[in-house]
Amino acid sequence: MTTERAKRKLSAILSADVKGYSRLMGEDEIGTVRTLKEYRELMSRLIKEYRGRVVDSPGDNVLAEFASVVDALECSIEIQKALKSKNAALPNNRKMQFRIGVNLGDVIEDEDRVYGDGVNIAARIEGLAEPAGICISGSGFEQVRNKLPLGYEYLGEHAVKNIAQPIKVYRVLTEPESAGKVIGENEPKQRSWGWKAAVGVAVLVLVAGALVWNFYGRPPSIEPASKDKMALPLPDVPSIAVLPFVNMSGDPNQEFLSDGITEEIITVLSKIRHLFVISRQSTFSYKGKPVKVKQVSEELGVRYVLEGSVQRSGDRIRINAQLIDALTGRHMWAERYERPMADLFALQDDITMKILTAVQVKLTEGEQGVGYGKWRGKETVDCYLKMLEGFKVYHGWNIESTRETRRIAEETLAMCPQAPGSYFLMACVHLQELFLGIATSPQESAEKGIEMAQKALAMDDSMADAYGILALLHMLIREYDKAIAEAERGVALAPGGAWAHHFYAMVLKAAGRSEEAIPIFQKVIRLDPGGTGTYYVAFGDALRDTGRYEEAVSAFKKALQSAPDDIIAHVLLTSTYSLMGREKEARAEAAEVLRIHPKFSLDKFAPTITYKDQARTDLILDALRKAGLK
Numbered sequence: 001m002t003t004e005r006a007k008r009k010l011s012a013i014l015s016a017d018v019k020g021y022s023r024l025m026g027e028d029e030i031g032t033v034r035t036l037k038e039y040r041e042l043m044s045r046l047i048k049e050y051r052g053r054v055v056d057s058p059g060d061n062v063l064a065e066f067a068s069v070v071d072a073l074e075c076s077i078e079i080q081k082a083l084k085s086k087n088a089a090l091p092n093n094r095k096m097q098f099r100i101g102v103n104l105g106d107v108i109e110d111e112d113r114v115y116g117d118g119v120n121i122a123a124r125i126e127g128l129a130e131p132a133g134i135c136i137s138g139s140g141f142e143q144v145r146n147k148l149p150l151g152y153e154y155l156g157e158h159a160v161k162n163i164a165q166p167i168k169v170y171r172v173l174t175e176p177e178s179a180g181k182v183i184g185e186n187e188p189k190q191r192s193w194g195w196k197a198a199v200g201v202a203v204l205v206l207v208a209g210a211l212v213w214n215f216y217g218r219p220p221s222i223e224p225a226s227k228d229k230m231a232l233p234l235p236d237v238p239s240i241a242v243l244p245f246v247n248m249s250g251d252p253n254q255e256f257l258s259d260g261i262t263e264e265i266i267t268v269l270s271k272i273r274h275l276f277v278i279s280r281q282s283t284f285s286y287k288g289k290p291v292k293v294k295q296v297s298e299e300l301g302v303r304y305v306l307e308g309s310v311q312r313s314g315d316r317i318r319i320n321a322q323l324i325d326a327l328t329g330r331h332m333w334a335e336r337y338e339r340p341m342a343d344l345f346a347l348q349d350d351i352t353m354k355i356l357t358a359v360q361v362k363l364t365e366g367e368q369g370v371g372y373g374k375w376r377g378k379e380t381v382d383c384y385l386k387m388l389e390g391f392k393v394y395h396g397w398n399i400e401s402t403r404e405t406r407r408i409a410e411e412t413l414a415m416c417p418q419a420p421g422s423y424f425l426m427a428c429v430h431l432q433e434l435f436l437g438i439a440t441s442p443q444e445s446a447e448k449g450i451e452m453a454q455k456a457l458a459m460d461d462s463m464a465d466a467y468g469i470l471a472l473l474h475m476l477i478r479e480y481d482k483a484i485a486e487a488e489r490g491v492a493l494a495p496g497g498a499w500a501h502h503f504y505a506m507v508l509k510a511a512g513r514s515e516e517a518i519p520i521f522q523k524v525i526r527l528d529p530g531g532t533g534t535y536y537v538a539f540g541d542a543l544r545d546t547g548r549y550e551e552a553v554s555a556f557k558k559a560l561q562s563a564p565d566d567i568i569a570h571v572l573l574t575s576t577y578s579l580m581g582r583e584k585e586a587r588a589e590a591a592e593v594l595r596i597h598p599k600f601s602l603d604k605f606a607p608t609i610t611y612k613d614q615a616r617t618d619l620i621l622d623a624l625r626k627a628g629l630k
Helices: 021-027 029-049 069-087 118-127 138-144 198-216 252-269 278-286 293-300 343-359 379-394 399-415 420-435 442-459 464-476 480-493 496-510 514-527 533-545 549-562 566-581 582-594 602-611 613-625
Strands: 006-020 052-056 062-066 098-110 112-117 134-137 153-156 167-173 239-242 304-313 318-326 330-340
Touching: 006 021, 006 029, 006 069, 006 118, 021 343, 021 514, 029 069, 029 167, 029 252, 029 582, 052 069, 052 112, 052 602, 062 069, 062 118, 069 098, 069 134, 069 138, 069 167, 069 304, 069 330, 069 514, 098 118, 098 138, 112 118, 112 138, 118 134, 118 167, 134 138, 138 480, 167 514, 239 252, 239 318, 252 278, 252 304, 252 379, 278 293, 293 304, 330 343, 330 399, 330 496, 379 399, 379 420, 399 420, 420 442, 442 464, 464 480, 464 496, 464 549, 480 496, 480 514, 496 514, 514 533, 533 549, 533 566, 549 613, 566 582, 582 613
Parallel strands: 098 134, 239 304
Antiparallel strands: 006 062, 006 098, 052 062, 098 112, 134 167, 153 167, 304 318, 318 330
């Protein structure tokens, strides 16, 4: 559609969606769909009665257009009255409450659909409405102020993504005693988010100004990405990269929260079979950098990019998120949330479902329940945040970070014995200690790690990565059949998860099936093209085992480019040079191992290079001894 052919007009837009839709679906999928269908039919009838038309209804959303703001607002009120009557017959936990936003603005008409600022603003102010409530923009309010027996509460001006000026927002008051009143319009609106003093706001603005401009001030038009310039082929299914959410709290210690929210969204999206999701390692390489959507799309080979920010103040959290179609430069969806910290899981659920709706991914029956619902009741937000803090440190993948992670894991277990994440974190610690060769008793540590992983899965059997960790622990004590079975469960749960496939390839390699493992490692690297060197370490190990020594050396060197002190990469490179007869280079690598870990012991390290074929294990150990490691 060219600008010349675009048909613009002024319309009243009604946008409505369901509060807590993900929770309703998670608890009763069939019942929720039935209720949603019934409520939508009722809303459609009322919209038609008030001379409007439904222009879109993705997911739990209803979007309607009216020629008159009065019609749109009267229709909204009748909808809420009718739904209230319907909800009265339902239990409290099954009530389906819509939030409605009404705006008067310019829209672009394309066949039967409408787009543009007028639609975007209606959708944004809808998010400010209370469940079963209505909000209206300042432009709409000016048209209806004295025409309906209603009252209004001024909520202040709100920044809307890609709209130059803040939008005035009013809450609609339908009680008879409120008729004719406009509350708070002549007073500065006291925001519930409030900082304790204006000085605090000024400091925050100065510290985070550049980041605010990046998120809020980006021009409406985004330069489209080019398929021809993509470094990797675009997948056949919808593909997405989730950029690290920006920490806007003004406190570096809250970085783990913004990172954790990003990782959790990636984890849940990776469970959707018909969605291609870039892993965290690749997207986190852009953290703190002023990158463009076009660049991310072309470098990672994806169509959609999600970006956002997180701001925490006490027990409140604000999350902004927007999804962009990089090939067109169009904003698919954007939302601003301001809620209590206790609503964190619900917020993450909502963001995930809005993404899937926007990219038109249809969930299978088994995927309908993915999300964070299983954490609720078992893991408080405090426990969840403590776990995120632990994994933030865990990703350091060195001796110091492992010891610090153990300390946090022990605190988490003591504080949150009911949380599956506590046991999962401790299982990861045991595994990392084994791989780094710092476990006091490798056999005992592996068994303890298995116990921790099994406890986590007994509480929540949807944790794909927990199955992967369990698989590696079984592998280290030579229980290969169990290892493969657990890894396959992880892949089944996360068909788009880089780590789930990585774990599976690793156990195949250890079981003597390196030829089968190599294409899986290649898939991992496509899912995470800019990711951790850990992938290349294991990939190189499989290449070496199949006699592809030069390719193995290249893979190990690639791993060391991103992590020069990766002791496992140095050990495996040492063995490869030794097997190739390049004794000088093998001894140089062995010296690097001892520089990083002066107390290195082959006895403690041996479990990490244990294979089903004992002769193969002995060959690698002999090659390491020949290079000078003991």
